[in-house]
Amino acid sequence: MKLPKIRELLEAIKALITGPYTTKFPYKPHTPHQNFRGQPKFNPDKCVGCLACEAVCPVEAIDHRDIPDPQNPKRIMIHYTDTCIFCGSCEAACIADNEGIKLSNEWDLAFFDRTLAEETIEKDLELCEICGEVIACKDHLKWISEKIGELTFSNPTLYLSRLKSLRVIDENLIAASKDYGRSDRTKMLCARHRRETTLTTQ
Amino acid sequence: MTRNEIIDDLKKRFKDDITNIFDKSEKRVYVEIKPESLERCATYLFKDLKARFNIASGVDTRLHIEILYHFSIEYINLLISLRVKLKREKPVINSLAPVFKGANWIEREIHEILGVEFRGHPDLRRLLLSEDWPEGVYPLRRDYTEWDKTAIRDRGV
Amino acid sequence: MAKSVIPIGPYHPLQEEPEFFRLTVDGETVVDIDVNIGYNHRGIEKLSERKTFDQSTFVIERICGICSTSHPFAYTRAVEDIIPVEVPPRAKYIRTIIAEGERIHSHLLWLGLAGHFLGYNTVYMWVWKLREEILDVMEILSGNRNNYAMFKPGGVRRDINPDDIPSAVKKIDSIIPTLNRLKKAIVDDPVLHVRLKGIGILTKEDAIDYCALGPTSRASGVAKDVRKDAPYGAYDQIDWDMIVAENGDVFDKVVVRVLEVFESIKIMKTCLKNLPEGEIDLNIADIPPGEGIGAHEAPRGETFHYVRSDGTNRPARHKVRAPTFMNLPTCNSTVIGETISDAAIILASIDPCYCCTERIAVRNEKGKKIYSGKDLIRLSQQKTEIIKRKMRIK
Numbered sequence: 234m235k236l237p238k239i240r241e242l243l244e245a246i247k248a249l250i251t252g253p254y255t256t257k258f259p260y261k262p263h264t265p266h267q268n269f270r271g272q273p274k275f276n277p278d279k280c281v282g283c284l285a286c287e288a289v290c291p292v293e294a295i296d297h298r299d300i301p302d303p304q305n306p307k308r309i310m311i312h313y314t315d316t317c318i319f320c321g322s323c324e325a326a327c328i329a330d331n332e333g334i335k336l337s338n339e340w341d342l343a344f345f346d347r348t349l350a351e352e353t354i355e356k357d358l359e360l361c362e363i364c365g366e367v368i369a370c371k372d373h374l375k376w377i378s379e380k381i382g383e384l385t386f387s388n389p390t391l392y393l394s395r396l397k398s399l400r401v402i403d404e405n406l407i408a409a410s411k412d413y414g415r416s417d418r419t420k421m422l423c424a425r426h427r428r429e430t431t432l433t434t435q
Numbered sequence: 436m437t438r439n440e441i442i443d444d445l446k447k448r449f450k451d452d453i454t455n456i457f458d459k460s461e462k463r464v465y466v467e468i469k470p471e472s473l474e475r476c477a478t479y480l481f482k483d484l485k486a487r488f489n490i491a492s493g494v495d496t497r498l499h500i501e502i503l504y505h506f507s508i509e510y511i512n513l514l515i516s517l518r519v520k521l522k523r524e525k526p527v528i529n530s531l532a533p534v535f536k537g538a539n540w541i542e543r544e545i546h547e548i549l550g551v552e553f554r555g556h557p558d559l560r561r562l563l564l565s566e567d568w569p570e571g572v573y574p575l576r577r578d579y580t581e582w583d584k585t586a587i588r589d590r591g592v
Numbered sequence: 593m594a595k596s597v598i599p600i601g602p603y604h605p606l607q608e609e610p611e612f613f614r615l616t617v618d619g620e621t622v623v624d625i626d627v628n629i630g631y632n633h634r635g636i637e638k639l640s641e642r643k644t645f646d647q648s649t650f651v652i653e654r655i656c657g658i659c660s661t662s663h664p665f666a667y668t669r670a671v672e673d674i675i676p677v678e679v680p681p682r683a684k685y686i687r688t689i690i691a692e693g694e695r696i697h698s699h700l701l702w703l704g705l706a707g708h709f710l711g712y713n714t715v716y717m718w719v720w721k722l723r724e725e726i727l728d729v730m731e732i733l734s735g736n737r738n739n740y741a742m743f744k745p746g747g748v749r750r751d752i753n754p755d756d757i758p759s760a761v762k763k764i765d766s767i768i769p770t771l772n773r774l775k776k777a778i779v780d781d782p783v784l785h786v787r788l789k790g791i792g793i794l795t796k797e798d799a800i801d802y803c804a805l806g807p808t809s810r811a812s813g814v815a816k817d818v819r820k821d822a823p824y825g826a827y828d829q830i831d832w833d834m835i836v837a838e839n840g841d842v843f844d845k846v847v848v849r850v851l852e853v854f855e856s857i858k859i860m861k862t863c864l865k866n867l868p869e870g871e872i873d874l875n876i877a878d879i880p881p882g883e884g885i886g887a888h889e890a891p892r893g894e895t896f897h898y899v900r901s902d903g904t905n906r907p908a909r910h911k912v913r914a915p916t917f918m919n920l921p922t923c924n925s926t927v928i929g930e931t932i933s934d935a936a937i938i939l940a941s942i943d944p945c946y947c948c949t950e951r952i953a954v955r956n957e958k959g960k961k962i963y964s965g966k967d968l969i970r971l972s973q974q975k976t977e978i979i980k981r982k983m984r985i986k
Contacts, residue, residue, distance in 0.1 A: 240773055254721050270735040291647035320650055320741045460676055463885060488803045492898045492911035509821040514885060537803030540921060563630035575638060
């Protein structure tokens with residue numbers, strides 16, 4: 234009976250010397266390991282606005298809102314912090330080299346007002362020149378044309394958007410070309426009007 | 436006995452009861468039997484072959500209600516599943532609870548979630564659903580509709 | 593039935609996973625026991641039919657907080673059994689590492705709770721301090737202390753960085769000396785011998801009849817373990833032993849769990865040191881129609897998943913069976929005939945997920961409630977005090 238007591242006494246003395254094991258949070262800040270999966274954050278420079286993360290999310294924590302204002306068209310990407318489960322599916326599905334949305338190290342996310350628990354970024358949208366429908370984000374069209382190389386020139390929407398972003402053409406060049414009845418072929422169009430201009434004539 | 440010997444023995448012994456055998460792979464065999472012969476086959480598997488009863492899964496397909504009874508024979512790494520198909524309007528089958536006690540709770544669960552009646556079960560009360568759940572509403576059926584109009588739906592469900 | 597007993601309330605603010613045991617007593621001896629479950633029924637089987645195969649893994653992970661890896665492991669094995677296909681070797685080793693890390697932390701959690709029920713609160717605090725080291729190891733390897741999100745049908749989702757492995761192995765090695773001291777302290781302690789030996793015996797015939805699983809049945813002499821009978825992952829390439837005891841009482845269940853922690857540490861370190869190179873994911877495109885079955889040895893027993901697919905990207909039926917479902921009815925044969933002060937530790941020895949034994953109400957023959965769950969734990973701790981005093985006088 235004595236030997237077990239001596240063993241436990243040694244453990245107790247060791248615990249007395251080293252002090253309590255609990256950390257002093259919240260008086261001292263706590264930094265987790267660098268591998269810790271914290272809150273996802275959008276990167277406005279890398280995100281292309283393709284909505285792949287929204288399709289993959291298991292809990293529907295990512296949403297988008299399109300504002301098709303002809304002067305200033307914008308797509309707003311929203312991430313709801315109170316629904317997110319920090320699984321990392323959005324980061325794994327991001328087409329921009331997994332950098333458009335990334336899991337940071339932030340974990341101290343408590344809040345009082347549930348309606349404020351969202352993070353948003355804005356991306357520029359491209360609208361159809363005939364009907365004003367939403368086509369895609371400008372960065373997404375640029376990403377597609379970079380990926381398919383010289384095949385870009387088969388689709389006026391893609392090559393016009395690419396050349397505009399490189400500032401090779403501007404509005405004056407398009408307006409100055411004479412209208413032979415097929416001027417709709419050199420405009421940025423949504424899918425429905427692209428089919429109509431290809432299959433019908435004026 | 437080896438794996439193939441066991442399956443051939445089953446085919447011979449219950450040749451009137453088995454309607455179909457699907458030999459999927461080395462470790463999985465699916466045997467379809469008539470509902471009347473469930474007790475005979477299950478008793479043979481449990482008592483003579485010393486298989487362990489894993490669980491019973493109830494499935495609602497559009498044509499009938501199926502119940503699969505999974506038994507595993509560990510020393511040859513084989514899992515035999517007995518499948519019975521019951522009529523959708525009035526699913527009734529004999530209970531296995533008198534044969535071994537491990538089947539008691541799962542039959543209570545299938546009874547309240549899918550609406551299958553087990554003849555001869557000693558104690559067929561509710562296991563999982565609460566007392567104010569209405570009778571005749573079976574949640575796992577394909578035609579289940581939400582009966583509680585005040586339920587709140589949150590984002591993502 | 594529910595009219596004469598006033599329960600503490602299964603939705604108590606301190607409880608996470610409530611159950612409700614109702615004991616009928618005659619003096620000090622338990623005469624009858626009844627179990628009411630279903631307070632935490634969330635309809636996960638129905639929810640899993642509305643998500644795709646990949647998204648459903650995250651729902652399945654949150655069935656249980658402690659054995660959070662065992663359900664996705666069995667589910668992904670069931671989906672891979674539909675095709676059927678084998679994952680690459682590196683994925684198998686990573687899956688084994690995560691599964692064994694979870695087994696260590698779950699058994700240490702149970703040891704602490706068992707100490708609390710018996711009145712050894714120091715053991716409770718020491719064992720949970722050890723458990724923090726294992727949770728730090730899981731944070732290094734997978735990114736989170738609890739829901740690891742590492743599994744997907746066809747492999748694993750994230751790779752283990754080789755720079756992280758030496759620090760993880762060092763942390764695992766740091767708990768081995770304390771665990772050795774703990775093992776000797778438990779096995780030698782005479783108070784524990786008197787308290788736990790011969791209590792709550794589950795005979796081998798009953799264990800087979802109720803189809804009990806895991807350490808509950810291995811302590812009764814039934815030598816069955818899914819990792820040895822149907823090897824998967826990396827379990828057939830590493831040398832380890834299955835722990836079986838003979839008597840079936842509560843002391844044997846404690847010993848089986850303590851010795852299993854040492855085996856798990858051995859498996860985890862061997863896998864971390866011998867990780868093979870290669871792919872981690874098969875990139876399965878789509879699942880053909882069919883059915884599949886997957887099983888995994890969770891810390892509490894065998895988890896069993898059955899998945900049926902009809903060719904779309906969502907499961908048509910997903911059946912989940914946790915091991916506690918088969919272990920809980922065994923309390924009918926272990927508790928009846930024992931005294932009230934032993935009821936708490938016997939119900940806890942099957943290791944129900946979280947301490948559901950706190951949701952107990954005891955009533956006498958007339959139906960009046962005389963004891964609550966907290967009272968039963970207090971009675972159990974008092975019995976230990978009485979035994980200690982008697983041994984010191986001797």
